[in-house]
Amino acid sequence: MKITYVAMNYPPHTGGLELVAQKQAQSAHDAGHEVTVVTFAHQREQLGANNENGIVVKRVFGLHFFETYFGVPFSIGGVGMIRTLRREVRRADIVHLHDVFYMTSWFAYLFARLYHKPILLTQHVALVDHPSRIVRSVQKLVYRIFGTLIFKASEVVIVYNPIVKNYLLHAGVPEQKLLEVRNGIDVHAYGRVGNEEKNKLREKLGLPLHKTLILFVGRFVPKKGYRELYEARDNALYEIVFVGTGILPHAWYHEPGVHILGERSQQEMSDIYTAADIYVAPTKGELFTLAMQEALASGLPVITTYEKEYDSEDLDTSKIVLCNPTPKELKDEIIKCIADTAHMEDMSAYSRSLAENRFSWDKNIESVLALYRTLEQRSKIVKVTTSWDDGHVLDVRVAELLKTYGIQGTFYIAPRNHELKEEDRLSDEQIKMLAQEFEIGAHTMSHRSLVHLEDKDAFFEIRDSRQYLEALVSKKITSFCYPRGAYQKKHITMVKDAGFSLARTVQRFSTRPDRTSALETHTSVHTYDHWSDVWGVLVLARGNLRTFFSLYRKWDKIAVAIFERVREQGGVFHLWGHSGELRDHNDWNRLENVLRHIGGREGVQYVDNKEIYG
Incomplete structure (x- = not known):
């Protein structure tokens, strides 16, 4: 399977997102998938495509002045980025985005929608509590626009800590769509050494040999708490080592007891952890960052910020320090650790044990690889379903056509439809006859728009x-259709409370119904020529104007085109209509031509609506 990863940054650029993207890509490649990564270049010589351990990494030009001058990791791409993303998304089977906040994800999302590719998202952070009101406002705007769109379009959203999970739940992402997994590292790449080896490493790194060294690793941005740690310095008892990217005050470079190593490669980091004595992470809104996991695997005692989400982690808080990251409290906790060398040894052993038991990448990536396998299997499944609304007497004719071509469907019936004359409604006997071979769904009693009714009446x-139809056909009714497709959020709750497990809308051009939103199941084609289909047909035609005009306002040709796309990419083709409209527009021949085209195909599952998610 071809997987395209889209990450704003990627190693050798340092950061947690970069490492997760690299490890996911490498694990997917090792599992036998064909992997491409699209990311920004940070140096001109990096531009272009390179094969890195079997992964094709395509680095495109970007402007990085927000990160360079303001410490905000946000890059701006141009035509090269757009062209590369378009090409790689088009050839992919799965598009895996890293975080909704970045321009690379926005364009990859748009192309994935254009080419009908399944989207996976790894969301790394929630809203970052940045000191700049402008940055906070931009974050909220991005999440409200692109976040909402990408969260909704994603098959699954992968999160690595409960803070992000809780934020997404609060933002309205269904819990069933979230896959919470632990992050992880190569635990065996880190470890402890004796004093002699530690001193050699310190000498190599230019660090003092006989001082207690406190280590900070991360970007120099406010949420990481690097200033609080700086203000907690005590040169007489310990010295502080800062490793990371960003801008630090010039005076810090000349401050006694402060060592700034700047950005270091992943290979160098193992030596740096080994050379340190205590790891301090005064970060806000993060749990078990990759840097913290590496410190744990290196056997460093850890002091970090207390977050309420740690309460569910079953930690021995006598051996890992969770505190309020003020300079005074950080200083007190560091001094307390240094004063008890035996306890430091216990903390060190506990750190290593935590890393081995909880943060092995090979164990933790398995759920993501299983997700790829599930999507690969799903891409081979092609389903065809139909549905017919209102309970018109001509539904009997539709049923005969469906039987002729071996196609299933669901008839949504409003038994007392006030818009149909009594002689135009299906009789109870006709409904019972249909129920012998097709699914019967409910469509309210009288086909009145729910949004115009009082809540009680709705x-x-x-x-x-549901109760009327169940009593009539002696079968359980589990599917519902909103009259005229009009409903509000409260009506979804009513449908659920009334005992339905699926509710169909009238939204079209859908071929990948979202199982987490079964009470808003969309469709592919309506047997009606809609003027409003401009955007849907333009996307179906992939921007080709000749194809667009050959399809626009020709529902039968749209149906054939969407069906063929589903046969190629997998998914659900859902045709729906009204038998009365077919009569009024003399469309019986068009319907039969479509049914003839889609019926009797090898490898296609013909199902009723309740089996869409089966």
Whole structure:
């Protein structure tokens, strides 16, 4: 399977997102997938495509002045980025985005929608508590626009800590769509050494040999708490080593007891952890960052910020320090550790044990690889379903056509449809006859728009239609269709409370129904020529104007085109309509031509609506 990863940054650029993206890509490659990464270059000589351990990494030009001058990791791409993303998304089977905040993810999302590619998202952070009001406002705007779109379009959103999970739940992402996994590292790449080896490493790094060294690793941005640690310095008892990217005050470079190593490669980091004595992470809104996991695997005692989400981690808080990261409290906790060498040894052993038991990458990546396998299997499944609304007497003719071509469907019936004359409604006997071979769904009792009814009346319309039809056909009714496709969030709750497990809308051009939103199941094609189909047909035609005009306002040709796309990419083709409209527009021949085209195909599953998610 071809997987395209899209990450704003990628090693050798340092950071947690970069390392996670690299490890995911490498694990996917090692599992036998064909992997491409699209990312920004940070040096001109990096531009272009390179094969890195079997992974094709395509680095594109970007402007990085927000990161360079303001410490905000946000790059701006141009035509090269757009062209590369378009090409790589088009050839991919899965598009795996890293964080919604970045321009690379925005364009990859748009192309994935254009080419109907499944999207996976790894969301690394929630809203960052930045000191700049402008940055906070921009974050909120991005999440409200692109975040909402990408969260909704993603098959699954992968998160690595409960803080991000809780934020996404609060933002309305269904819990069923979230895959919470532990991050991880190559535990065996880190470890402890004796004093002689430690001194050699310190000498190599230019660090003092006989001082207690406190280590900070991370970007020099406010949420990481690097200033609080700087203000907690005590040159007589310990010295502080800062490793990371960003801008630090010039005076810090000349401050006694402060050592600034700047950005270091992943290979160098193992030596730096080994050379240190205590790891301090005064970060806000993060749990078990990759740097902290590496410190744990190196056997360093850890002092970090208390977050309420740690309460569920079953930690021995006598052996890992969780505190309020003020300069005074950080200083007190560091001094307390240094004063008890035996306890430091216990903390060190506990750190290593935590890393081995919880943060092995090989163990933790398995759920993501299983997700790839599931999507690969799903891409081979092609389903066809149909649905027919209102309970018109001509539904009997539709049923005969469906049987002729071996196609299943669901008939959504409003038993007392006020828009149909009594002689135009299906009789109870006809409904029972249909129920012998097709699924019967509810469509309210009288087909009145739910949004124009009082809440009590709307619920009765929904519930009573199910009860009436169940009593009539002696079968459980589990599918519902919103009259005229009009509903509000409260009506979804009513449908669920009335006992339905699926509810169909009238939204079209969908071929990948979202199982986490079964009460808003969308469709592919309506047997009606809509003027409003401009955007849907333009996307279906992939921007080709000749193809667009050959399809626009020709529902039967749209149906064939979407069906062929589903056969190629997998998914669900869902045709729906009204038998009365077919009569009024003399569209019976068009319907039969479509049914003839889609029916009897090898490898296609013909299902009713309740089996869409089966």
